[in-house]
Amino acid sequence: MLHLTTIGLSLLMLGTLGAAPCASLKNGDDGLRFCETIVYNGTNDDTHSTEIVRRDFISREKSVYDLAIIPPRYTYSPAVSSCAAVAGSNLIGFYDRYNEDLIPNHKSGSLIAGVAYSYSSQDEATFALAHTLYDYMGTDETGTTEAQFVDGIKKFCKEKGMSVSTASCMSSGSFSFSKAKTYIEANQPIVFFVSGYNVGFMAERDTFDSIGYSLSTANHVMVGFGYYIYNYVTTAGNVTDYYFNVASGAAIDSAGLYNINFKTRIIDALAVNIY
Amino acid sequence: MNVKRYLKKQAKQDRLAIMEADGGETLRALGIEPPKKKPHRAAWIAGAASLAASLAVVLTCVFTLYPFNAQEEKYLEENFVTEDSTVEKMNAELHDFLLTFDETACQIAITRTYDSVSGEALYYQLTINRSDNSLYGEFYITCNEHYEYPNFTFSLTPIFETLTHYAITYQLESTIHPQYGFETITCKAEIKGTIDCVYITQYDELILDGHTFLDSVQAIVHATEN
Numbered sequence: 001m002l003h004l005t006t007i008g009l010s011l012l013m014l015g016t017l018g019a020a021p022c023a024s025l026k027n028g029d030d031g032l033r034f035c036e037t038i039v040y041n042g043t044n045d046d047t048h049s050t051e052i053v054r055r056d057f058i059s060r061e062k063s064v065y066d067l068a069i070i071p072p073r074y075t076y077s078p079a080v081s082s083c084a085a086v087a088g089s090n091l092i093g094f095y096d097r098y099n100e101d102l103i104p105n106h107k108s109g110s111l112i113a114g115v116a117y118s119y120s121s122q123d124e125a126t127f128a129l130a131h132t133l134y135d136y137m138g139t140d141e142t143g144t145t146e147a148q149f150v151d152g153i154k155k156f157c158k159e160k161g162m163s164v165s166t167a168s169c170m171s172s173g174s175f176s177f178s179k180a181k182t183y184i185e186a187n188q189p190i191v192f193f194v195s196g197y198n199v200g201f202m203a204e205r206d207t208f209d210s211i212g213y214s215l216s217t218a219n220h221v222m223v224g225f226g227y228y229i230y231n232y233v234t235t236a237g238n239v240t241d242y243y244f245n246v247a248s249g250a251a252i253d254s255a256g257l258y259n260i261n262f263k264t265r266i267i268d269a270l271a272v273n274i275y
Numbered sequence: 276m277n278v279k280r281y282l283k284k285q286a287k288q289d290r291l292a293i294m295e296a297d298g299g300e301t302l303r304a305l306g307i308e309p310p311k312k313k314p315h316r317a318a319w320i321a322g323a324a325s326l327a328a329s330l331a332v333v334l335t336c337v338f339t340l341y342p343f344n345a346q347e348e349k350y351l352e353e354n355f356v357t358e359d360s361t362v363e364k365m366n367a368e369l370h371d372f373l374l375t376f377d378e379t380a381c382q383i384a385i386t387r388t389y390d391s392v393s394g395e396a397l398y399y400q401l402t403i404n405r406s407d408n409s410l411y412g413e414f415y416i417t418c419n420e421h422y423e424y425p426n427f428t429f430s431l432t433p434i435f436e437t438l439t440h441y442a443i444t445y446q447l448e449s450t451i452h453p454q455y456g457f458e459t460i461t462c463k464a465e466i467k468g469t470i471d472c473v474y475i476t477q478y479d480e481l482i483l484d485g486h487t488f489l490d491s492v493q494a495i496v497h498a499t500e501n
Contacts, residue, residue, distance in 0.1 A: 048428065064452075064454050069452060069455050069457060069459070070408060070411050070481075073477070075413070076386075110408045112407065112408065112409060113457075115456075116452075116481075119408065120404055120408060121402040121411055122384050122402050124359065124384065126384075127359075127384075201431060201446070202450075204448075204450060212431040212446075214430055251413075251426070252415075252426050252427060253476070253477070255477060
């Protein structure tokens with residue numbers, strides 16, 4: 001039975017990852033093009049499988065940039081298929097650090113030893129935020145489109161007297177890591193709209209790294225708050241792995257490293273600035 | 276001789292044909308004992324193969340369709356309702372564990388999920404963070420013997436350890452954050468009781484005072500005396 005289930009999940013995953021990324025694009029208010037047809041409907045209990053990948057190396061160098069040592073990682077889901085509202089909560093939660101009125105009755109976090117910001121966990125105020133975003137995005141049991149996500153965030157921020165700008169991290173239809181890296185370094189989180197995703201748990205050893213992935217086949221929205229680049233010199237040559245430190249919104253593995261080239265398809269990615 | 280042998284063989288075949296047609300009644304009426312029919316080896320093989328194929332089909336149907344996991348089907352997800360809750364309410368519904376927190380030093384958010392048809396509690400979800408934000412933890416606590424959390428897995432080979440009052444299975448990674456220089460630990464864990472199960476689904480801690488993950492867990496999760 002276990003084998004049958006595994007085979008079934010594998011086939012489902014292949015089916016999802018083989019799907020066309022977007023059948024129709026629509027121009028948004030700010031000139032960006034949104035995928036109109038894909039509905040993001042991940043729930044925080046998406047079926048997961050796991051896989052462990054091992055990287056043996058002669059030497060390893062890594063480049064890391066995190067916007068916070070513990071970023072927001074809210075998982076409260078107001079209803080099924082509400083991954084967009086959860087991702088929106090994490091995004092608003094990030095900017096609550098700079099304007100505490102964004103989430104009333106919630107302390108965004110605190111600075112540790114004067115250098116590293118650590119965000120507070122979710123609470124009743126962030127639960128209420130998720131409900132509000134769910135309504136503002138017009139989410140229903142089928143999920144949320146990218147345009148609905150952006151509209152919901154803009155509506156929420158406008159009510160708070162804030163503005164929102166978005167910038168695409170895509171280039172010729174493909175995800176541009178260098179663009180996203182630039183926006184992260186400009187203190188802007190990246191919102192990922194994906195078909196299938198992974199959340200990795202990295203174990204570093206002297207001669208190898210072991211990355212345990214939780215995998216989901218869902219069309220999902222999640223937020224990246226930092227990037228990790230691992231450059232390996234191996235006996236077979238040089239290998240580079242690119243990750244983002246994400247708040248996945250999932251109940252299990254609510255945070256971890258998202259490998260942009262492992263069993264996932266990035267449909268779109270937006271750097272979002274709230275000011 | 277060849278003709279004689281042919282006729283003898285033909286007669287035997289005719290007797291067999293007659294016997295197969297009416298079960299040997301005609302031959303017996305003529306006073307001839309019908310020949311004993313020897314089962315053919317090929318027929319045995321075909322029969323055995325047919326039986327094996329039938330068994331395979333039946334067993335596949337049984338294993339696929341029979342509700343071995345009927346326990347999980349007792350509650351339907353569409354009937355789950357989640358509500359805000361408290362640590363006191365949670366502890367009142369737990370059977371094997373008691374969870375305690377220093378609420379002056381920690382911030383807790385907790386929800387209770389129950390089955391709206393039976394009214395029975397299924398699980399609690401709890402988020403904790405230390406007031407200085409050096410600890411962030413997510414707990415998922417099942418409290419119903421007919422409900423098991425479906426998605427918990429370890430992504431790396433876990434460690435099993437027997438503590439004073441219970442056993443814990445966990446994975447743990449400790450690193451020095453390259454940008455900020457703090458030692459951080461990231462963990463997942465599972466503590467099983469007779470009925471309850473405590474899953475630590477996310478646990479990130481900045482190690483500022485030298486204590487360990489297991490110290491922190493034992494300060495929170497206590498076994499009740501049954």
